[in-house]
Amino acid sequence: MNFFLVFQNKSYKEERNGRYLWAPQKNNTGQTYHHWTDMKMIKKEDIIFNSYNGKLVSVLVAKENCKEHERPTGLDELDLWEKEGWLVNVDYNDLEEPITYKDYMEDILKLQNEKYAPFNRLGRGNTGYLFRVSKELANFFFEIIEKTNSVLRERFQFENSIPEEIITQIESDLHSATTLDETEKETIIKSRIGHSAFKKSLLAVEKKCKVCGITDERFLIASHIKPWSKSSNHERLDVNNGLLLCPNHDALFDKSYISFDETGKVMVKESLDDTTKILFNINETMRIVMNERQQQYMKWHRDNFLNS
Known part of the structure; x- marks a missing residue:
């Protein structure tokens, strides 16, 4: 099982309603980035922490492996990316009490990987879409969730x-x-x-x-x-x-x-x-x-x- 964190500030509403994650393969100049290509690493039952407006708001579970997929129609109006991309269908498990990262940033910076991590040394989210989460940091997130989100904890206990x-x-x-x-x-x-x-x-x-x-x-x-x-x-x-x-x-x-x-x-x-x-x-x-x-x-x- 692998763990990731997705920053959905631009596309949260559309992806939340469609219950998926999507990233383009390239931009309009032919460039690509690790925070897009890492979508290919997501496998069925992997865990993705969902960030929106500086808070952990949901825990996502991949329903299937990542696959190539054209930009979903729900994202067409945003007109932010090229058409070809990668898609993962996911279950969104919303937190009762969203977690504000800055309240725990000192521990987060100690526990995340040095490479492809979601946050920079100043405690701000790195620019991009999908980032890798170390097992130690995932554990830390679950520890906080366990204390503050009883309904979500029970849901995961049933599903996992x-x-x-x-x-x-x-x-x-x-x-x-x-x-x-x-x-x-x-x-x-x-x-x-x-x-x-x-x-x-x-x-x-x-x-x-x-x-x-x-x-x-x-x-x-x-x-x-x-x-x-x-x-x-x-x-x-x-x-x-x-x-x-x-x-x-x-x-x-x-x-x-x-x-x-x-x-x-x-x-x-x-x-x-x-x-x-x-x-x-x-x-x-x-x-x-x-x-x-x-x-x-x-x-x-x-x-x-x-x-x-």
Whole structure:
């Protein structure tokens, strides 16, 4: 499976209505560009992140391999390109809450490839249509989507479920792997589209929010103690680098408004006023139980909490 990002600012409405992507083969002087020719790389079930007006607004799934196709009639009125081109029919899965790239640009620039990447060093979208997305950056996008777009997450879980035996193998890797080859990495990444193996493994240990005890799995988030973008491959898969949290406590923990000391006692930022604490159900008497490995990861989070 490959991942891409498409900038559809000029043709979004037409392509969204027609449920396709299309790029010309050449311009009117006979020139072509990688951000057009890369359309030929798209295969059935590949994932394309859809950018419009500076935001990730949809996740597209290729319904078939890319094929040669004349410019669709829906694009004729734009009169922007030559007639011959490449077309991919796709399913558009719209996000409930579009993601603004600039809010995450520091991590995006670290995780994208150096060549044919969607964003330049200044954090602006590169001029062009289709760009390649690294597996690490795709994972990061899915991590954000998982936290903010529950309906889309459920849709992907249905459409992209993977065999139970693969999930079982992934769970074994989460507990015991020290190194991962490229095939294992790709399997892990694919699993994050729907079946969250990391969350599944955490649920095997404890089926409730670590802080407040909520047990409804629909509202439990698999939160990394040491963030995904700053972890090694092993740390990203280590079940000890995770806590199951409800949305309120995940938001506080993710943004370092709370952390936990060596005994598991909650640490709360002074900037949180009493009303916010009440509404988010957090108070200084709360305490969690951690094993030795979790305590090591929590030290990283605590240091960041104290220094931020």
